[in-house]
């Protein structure tokens with residue numbers, strides 16, 4: 001069981017889970033429902049579980065982002081691209097929101113711009129108050145990867161990056177990345193076994209999927225190590241396996257890849 005019980009758990013529902021990532025604009029409702037039920041059951045089992053949800057772009061955000069050449073660094077993106085990516089994310093967000101609420105997971109949207117100084121920056125004071133106010137009334141804040149425009153240009157902020165920004169600013173005990181695979185494979189062709197504990201960034205190699213603009217598994221692992229360094233335990237788990245997700249949320253060991261925070265120094 002986990003030692004610190006009252007810290008925040010961030011659960012990132014990956015685009016690889018909630019969409020069919022290689023098929024444009026294709027939601028995976030079955031996976032959304034399985035995840036919804038797992039979250040609901042974990043909340044029933046542990047009423048003290050404090051959650052923050054984030055979801056990725058999958059074949060919604062990434063599809064238009066790659067079509068219009070939007071990247072994670074500020075640059076010029078055609079206005080239609082900005083509109084399309086943003087609209088696709090709102091549309092996917094609305095689907096996952098409905099599935100979660102229908103599964104008795106009372107969540108409430110908080111867009112990245114509402115609580116981060118800039119989407120790669122820290123959580124603002126107003127943002128932090130907003131998050132605690134929602135948690136206090138039993139609402140689970142939910143955010144998502146998005147496209148952002150400022151006077152520096154337009155860029156994509158990934159859901160993984162939002163998790164890191166949160167953990168750098170407020171006390172985040174655990175970050176769980178739910179994906180469509182069982183964890184991190186030691187083999188880049190995803191044929192070998194799952195690494196149970198990741199200690200070194202060079203332990204694995206990965207490949208990016210079609211349409212991916214935020215770096216795929218390589219960036220996810222890099223963010224995982226940054227999270228561990230700021231004090232969060234990190235897990236990569238298959239969100240299609242509802243029981244695993246539920247057990248992990250409840251603090252049990254399941255098939256997954258773990259980065260143990262205390263084992264990671266600078």
Ligand SMILES: Nc1ncnc2c1ncn2[C@@H]1O[C@H](COP(=O)(O)OP(=O)(O)OP(=O)(O)O)[C@@H](O)[C@H]1O
Nearest residue numbers: 014015016056057058183184185205206207216217
């Ligand atoms: N060594 C590896 N171990 C695990 N997954 C890998 C590996 N190499 C490549 N992958 C791929 O990486 C994917 C997960 O990263 P990806 O960024 O595509 O998903 P995501 O973060 O869930 O989606 P999104 O970025 O849309 O939120 C898996 O679906 C898998 O196909």
Ligand SMILES: [Mg+2]
Nearest residue numbers: 056214216220
């Ligand atoms: Mg990703």
